[in-house]
Amino acid sequence: MAKRTAALPFEVQAAPGRPLGMAPRSFLRDYWHKRPLLIRGAFPDYVSPIEPEDLAGLACENGVLARLIQHDRASNGWAVSSGPFPEEVFPGLGDRDWTLLVQDMDKWDPDIAGLLSAFAFLPRWRVDDIMVSFAATGGSVGAHVDHYDVFLLQAQGHRRWQIDASDAMGHGKPPLEFRDDTEIKLLREFTATHDWVLEPGDMLYLPPEVPHHGVAEDPCLTFSLGMRAPSVAELMGDYVDTLAAEADEALRYADPALDAAKDPYEIDANAMTRVVEALNAVRMADADALGDWFGRFITIYRAAAGPGQGDGQPLAVDELSRALAGGLLLQRYPWTRVAWRRAAKGARLYVAGQSWAMPVPDAKRLAAAAWIDAAAWGALSAAGHDCVAALLAEGHYRLETPEEDMP
DSSP states (O other), rough: OHHHHHHOOOOEEEETTTTTTOOOOHHHTTTTTTTTTTETTTTTTOOOOHHHHHHHTTTTTTTTTTEEEEEEEETEEEEESSHHHHHHGGGGGGGGGEEEEEEEEHHHHHHHHHGGGGGTTTTTGGGOOOOOEEEBBBBBBOOOOOSSSSSEEEEOEEEEEOOOOOTTTSSOOOOOOOOOOSOOOOOOOOOOEEEEETTTTOOEETTTOOEEEEESSSSSSEEEEEEOOOOOOHHHHHHHHHHHOOOOTTOOOOOTTOOSSSSTOOOOHHHHHHHHHHHTSSSSOHHHHHHHHHHHHHSSOOOSOOOOOSSSSOOOHHHHHHHHHTEEEEEEEETEEEEEEOSSSSSEEEEETTEEEEEEHHHHHHOOOOOEOOHHHHHHHHHHHHHHHHHHHSSEEEOOOOOOOOO
């Protein structure tokens, strides 16, 4: 196996219908979470659906997560500021050494969201967002590492990517210490093992903790598909909070078989055994309970964006049926995260931290459907109808008039 890994290429050419340059199964086995890969022509002749001016305009709007990173070459200093930005900022930035990054572009732009279909081999609940960056010539965010898998698609212009693949080459882990003189986490040391210039349509995949450094060769747009990878601290924090909120107050530390204390101030081994027993009494030993906790946790959006505007009162199911039969469509709010899981009885659909019981076919349909028309509605059970009506009231769906270009 070691010999096979060592022989794997770091660069491949994509083929029609194969944006990874190989079957997804091969990519997941040999590269995912293990080894960087440059895929030339992953999206051949790709034309960005947005222009830099569009990105700058969006970065001036409230509710948009945007950052501006500027590099002073003379001092090797870095300045970071967060949006929304006044429109007059951008004309004064000059034509070198700055980068604008805007998160969640897959929610703001349906054409960018369309890229996600090429990554359907990955669990959708693992996808965080597509971030878009515009970099003026020389623009960069410095040498750094990410703690999640990322696909970097060159959408416009050219960017030079340098990476340190020492670990994947069997040369040991690269140094990951950070500089202490910058606002952003930049590597103190960086030595590249590979150096590539990406053209529009080329894509670079990086597993977690691979040092990389991207610099714009000319004004360019880069789309970054980042995966959601909660830290153990995040998981534990939410898990413990859930346990504490749901724990029976009657469950307490107890010592009915207490021996006379040899030292009244000592916390002895028997006491610690009873502490462990008390903690174990509230753990989620039931697989369904654990699955429900994780489903709710993973569908809560990482930022503060809430659902759309709902009136708080579910539309009666028969009224909703008539509206859809009349040609209206239900559109899911782009920031609403969904996932589903097979449960002891049927399935559970998870929507923005909520859990709904329903038959498996309903859960599969609702998780996959960004739009619900009369036909999709008609295929749902009563449980599915009730769920959608309630979510509509909360703003997770909107009734819309279909447009000509809608699917």
